[in-house]
Amino acid sequence: MNAYSHAHNSPLTKSDPTGLRPDGPVGGNSYNDERWASDRGMTAGYTKKSGKWVWKQTPKKDSASQKKYSNYRANTAHYMIDDKHARKYAAGVAAQAKKAERERARAAKTEKREMGIKEALSAITFGNMKKLWKGYNSGDSMGRCLSGSAGIGVGGTAQICLVTTKRSDGKTNYGLSFNYGAETISVGAGLQYEMYGSNPTDFDQLRGDNTGANASLGVGVSVSGSHECAVNRTGDKVDVVLNSRGEPVTTTSLAAGAGIGFEAGVQSSYGTRMGQMFTWWSSLLRCVAPRGPRTSGGKACMKFLSRRALPTP
Structure with missing residues (x-):
């Protein structure tokens, strides 16, 4: 250590004009002495008397400091080193x-959740309506749903859908889905027929939770629209679901029905359940239906189907 550091680099005006003040119990300048003494219920430090540095420590008067000082005096060699106070x-x-780590994890979880909400809110702004319509109209999955909602302040939702999903291998899955959720702000109730477009390439990508934004208005007849991002929640961890092309899975829906009230804001659905009914190879329908098996086009289809080990008509 630089000898002048005891005097904050000003030895002529500070308490250590020669820079030769001795180190305290934990070394360094007077601040370290004060910390060491405070942990033991005292004030302490070096003062210069008759040209010599003299160490002085004085117990504090308050009850908490008196307790610390008593514990220190009872075991000076081990106090706050390997005794119960240290533990x-x-x-x-x-x-x-641990508390700080929990707070960081909670902040990260909130940030990821807000990321999906912000994406949804951004998508339904006027400047992005074309992008929104494209997501609805040209998705890999389509849904035809019956949905209901009701609430005052915070609302509850439920939805059952007939879903078709075009897989990356050319097949199409047909199935039923069900989910429930919550939305804010919600004032009123409604029952609607809903159609949605989405970009998952497998039913597994539809399972789980969704978060996003919605808007609905009803006075007898109600209309609504929403945009959501699919997420997986595991404990405090929230991950955005990706399809087979690496794109975030999003869903855009439009609905009409009967209702009264107003809803707009954040919408979340939980635990979407998917039940597959059957899988259809759309190439079979496109190939065989318009042609007879004995036409030239039909023969080409027969060859196409035989390579895939499908039964021929």
Whole structure:
């Protein structure tokens, strides 16, 4: 250590004009002495008398400091080193570290959740309506649903859908889905027929949770629209679901029905359940239906189908 550091690099005006003040119990300048003494219920430090540095420590008067000082005097060699006070101090430090880690994880979870909501809110702004319509009209999955909602302030929702999903291998899955959820702000109730477009390439990508934004208005007849992002929640972890092309799975829906009230804001659905009814190879329908098996086009189809080990008509 630089000898002048005891005097904050100003030895002529500070308390250590020669820069030769001795180190305290934990080394360094007077600040370290004060910290060491405070942990033991005292004030302490070096003062210069008759040209010599003299160490002086004085117990504080308050009850908390008196308790610390008493514990220190009972075991000066081990106090806050390897005794119960040291263990208690270490436990406190560890608890603070765990609390900080939980707060960081909670903040990360909130950030990821807000990311999906912000994406949804951005998508339904006027400047992105073309993108929104494209997501609805040209998705890999289509849904035809019956949905209901009701609430005052915070609303509840439920939905059952007939779903078709075009897979990357050319097949199409048909199935039923069900989910429930919540939305804010919600004032009123409604029952609607809903159609949605989405970009998952497999039913597994539709399972789980969704978060996004919605708007609905009804006075007898109600209309609504929403945009959601699919997410997976595992404990405190939230991951955006991706399809086979690496795109975030999003769903855009339009609905009409009967209802009264107003809803607009954040919408979340939970635990979407998918039940597959059957899989259809659309190439079979496109190939065989318009042609007889004995025409030239039909023969080409027969060859196409035989390569895929499908039964021929």
